[in-house]
Amino acid sequence: MSAHNLDSATKNVSVPDMATAAVLVKSNFSSEGSKIIKGYDFEDGVDYSALLDSYMSTGFQASHFGRAVEIINHMRAWRLSDEPVTDLDAEEDRQPEYRANVKCKIFLGYTSNLVSSGIRETIKYLVKNKHVDVLVSSAGGIEEDFIKCLGSTYLGSFSMKGKELRANGLNRIGNLIVPNDNYCKFEDWIVPIFDQMLAEQKEHGVVWTPSKLIRRLGKEINHPDSIYYWAYKNNIPVYCPAITDGSLGDMLYFHSYRSPGLVVDLVQDIRAVNCEAVFAKKTGVIILGGGIVKHHICNANLMRNGTDFAVFVNTAQEFDGSDAGARPDEAVSWGKIKADAESVKVYADASLVFPLLVAQTFAKDD
DSSP states (O other): OOHHHHHHHHTTOOOOHHHHHHHSOOOOOOOTTOOOOOOOOGGGOOOHHHHHHGGGGTOHHHHHHHHHHHHHHHHHHOBGGGSOOOTTSOTGGGOHHHHHHOBOEEEEEEOHHHHHSTHHHHHHHHHHTTOOSEEEEOHHHHHHHHHHHHSOOEEOOTTOOHHHHHHTTEEEETTEEEETHHHHHHHHHHHHHHHHHHHHHHHHOOOBOHHHHHHHHHHHHOOTTOHHHHHHHTTOOEEOTTTTSSHHHHHHHHHHHHSTTOOBOHHHHHHHHHHHHHTOSSEEEEEESOHHHHHHHHHHHHTTTOEEEEEEEEOOOSTTOOTTTOOHHHHHHHTSEEEEEEEEEEESOHHHHHHHHHHTTGGGGO
8 A cells, every 4th residue: 555545544543442542541549648759959959958858759769768767767756655555564564754764675787898888987876875775787897896996997999909909918898998907906906805805704704795795895995986885885785696707706716726715605695685675665677788687686576576667778689589688578477577567678778878867867866
């Protein structure tokens, strides 16, 4: 058919019903209670608090960030007096003054790379100002805090060659560089403390646990830049179920040859961290990263049939079945987060978003 004939054949013919039905589907939607997507208007100038407030209506991970701000502020604001008195409440639990002073217990977990980074200072702020109640980290998240009191970590690049760095005694953590001399300084500092701990174990029957070890090191470092100095000062427990998985483990290994006998008991700590959750009236968890840190906190809250508030921040995906990648709903299936809990996962690098989360929550009152 020629172009002329085709044009004649299609003149005055209506759009096929199939196409109309496919494209012009009518919406069945009530906008009541729904947020309208709208971002920050820079015509209003630069107001960082208003900018971050606008994330809730921006969409995508910005809205997850906004939800995380809401949940953290809810866990901070909760008091036992918000709940009705029940027949199961003990006499003390019924007293209005007591109820008004019982807060949600907040667990903060973070992986070692965050302490290597500048997020260390954000965590230190929270601990120094008693904004969190329980800390859980990996071995690197403990030792790097003390090592930074003894020597600096420097900005490098992700593309620096491992072979060249190794030849020059430099260790790379992402785009951070840690001189190996820092670990030598760490050994010089910690070995005499291990010697004293061993003596106290032998002479006074002290049973050391990872949390007691960290508390002792926080006391000994006596440095205001240290997270664990402030944890010691403020009596905030720090749990590290994988205490040997890092330089601390290296130092314990070497010490076991030089002065055998120092024992660090894990069993006392698993009871202690579980009891932190079990005997809390309400719990909230903020977990940066994944792995053992995320699971240890969530599993402790399993003992109370789940936490009440949960904020996860990491970049892991769920498709490989990893605990790090799991969304909060998977933890609900295990009883680690309550079915009616407030929860969100922010898919983001914690070094980008955690200081902003703190700025919109804990730091707003200070």
